[in-house]
Amino acid sequence: MNSRITVALPAYNEEETIAKVLAECQAVLDGLPNEYELIVVDNCSTDRTAATVESLAAGDGRIRLISHAENRLYSGSCETALRSATGEYLIIMDSDGQMVPSDIPLFLARIDGGEDVVFGRRKERHDPVFRLMSSKLFNFLGKAFLRYPFADLNCGIRAFNRRAIDAVHLSHRINMANPEIYVKARINGLGIAEMNVQHRERLGGTTSHDFGKSWQLLREVLRYFNALRRELASVKRVG
Numbered sequence: 001m002n003s004r005i006t007v008a009l010p011a012y013n014e015e016e017t018i019a020k021v022l023a024e025c026q027a028v029l030d031g032l033p034n035e036y037e038l039i040v041v042d043n044c045s046t047d048r049t050a051a052t053v054e055s056l057a058a059g060d061g062r063i064r065l066i067s068h069a070e071n072r073l074y075s076g077s078c079e080t081a082l083r084s085a086t087g088e089y090l091i092i093m094d095s096d097g098q099m100v101p102s103d104i105p106l107f108l109a110r111i112d113g114g115e116d117v118v119f120g121r122r123k124e125r126h127d128p129v130f131r132l133m134s135s136k137l138f139n140f141l142g143k144a145f146l147r148y149p150f151a152d153l154n155c156g157i158r159a160f161n162r163r164a165i166d167a168v169h170l171s172h173r174i175n176m177a178n179p180e181i182y183v184k185a186r187i188n189g190l191g192i193a194e195m196n197v198q199h200r201e202r203l204g205g206t207t208s209h210d211f212g213k214s215w216q217l218l219r220e221v222l223r224y225f226n227a228l229r230r231e232l233a234s235v236k237r238v239g
Contacts, residue, residue: 003088005029005036007104008081009095010074012043015052017097017202022056022063024101025093032105037087038063040095041080044071078177079170082160090165092177094156098126100198107159107195116164116190119178120155120197127201138221142179145225146232150194154178157197164190174224183228187235 007025011018022038029036042050042065050067057063066080081092089108093099099120110118125132135154142148154176160168167188170180185192 003034004086005032005034005089005091005104005108006039006081006085006087007036007091007093007101008039008041008078008085009093010041010043010077010081011045011049011053011095012071012074012077013045013047013049014095015045015048018049018052018095019056021095021097021101022053025104026062028101028104032108034089036062037085039081039084040065041077041084042067043073043077044068073173074175075170075177075180076173078181082165082168082170085165088162090160092158092160096156096202098200098202099157100200103157103197106197107157110193110195111159111161114191115193116161117168117181117185117192118159119150119152119182119192119194120157121150121152121194122155122199123151123196125199127199137218138176141221141225145229146179146183148179148182152194155197164188172224172227174220176221176224179225179228183232186232 007029009021018040025038040053042053050065053063053065057065066084068076068080078092081090089111091104091107093101103120107118139153142153155178158178158181164185167190168181168184170177172180182192
């Protein structure tokens with residue numbers, strides 16, 4: 001494994017965490033025999049996330065900032081990461097500090113082992129109760145609508161090889177990405193797996209999910225899963 005690695009960090013108002021997460025990623029990547037790039041996709045933050053990354057990138061050419069002129073939600077940031085990655089390997093990882101960069105080499109090993117897309121699974125979670133409850137609901141819906149075969153539908157770290165990077169295009173705009181990644185991977189006949197990852201409490205900032213609008217969020221998620229189910233069904237009919 002000596003191909004170039006891209007690690008992409010979707011970010012929205014993460015000025016409290018972004019420098020630490022970038023430093024943790026570099027500490028891991030510097031220990032690998034690969035060239036790498038670190039992309040921060042700033043999703044129209046209203047704090048100093050972009051300014052912090054700009055300052056770090058000025059002193060290190062391996063760090064790159066991509067700024068959205070409007071908020072494209074989490075899936076839009078992941079799509080930007082997919083289209084912007086120059087590496088043969090891509091890790092898209094949340095920038096809130098809950099994912100642990102030391103898991104990156106384990107993802108790369110799974111990709112080298114033959115998988116095209118590998119999702120993380122938070123076996124031991126450190127989230128508030130409402131977040132855990134909403135994840136259980138999302139997992140149930142994923143299985144009911146998409147027959148999602150894995151245990152953690154919305155984990156904030158996943159890996160791709162170049163074949164998957166080129167094949168997966170995210171068209172829905174919503175604050176999640178894994179369901180559509182899974183569907184597009186299925187449609188393109190890609191190998192998909194899940195692996196256990198470490199998880200920790202958020203280092204700072206606030207979640208992009210507005211749980212105060214729970215019913216509105218649920219309706220949006222149901223529309224999303226319905227649309228993805230139709231996409232899968234149409235491909236099966238054509239096949």
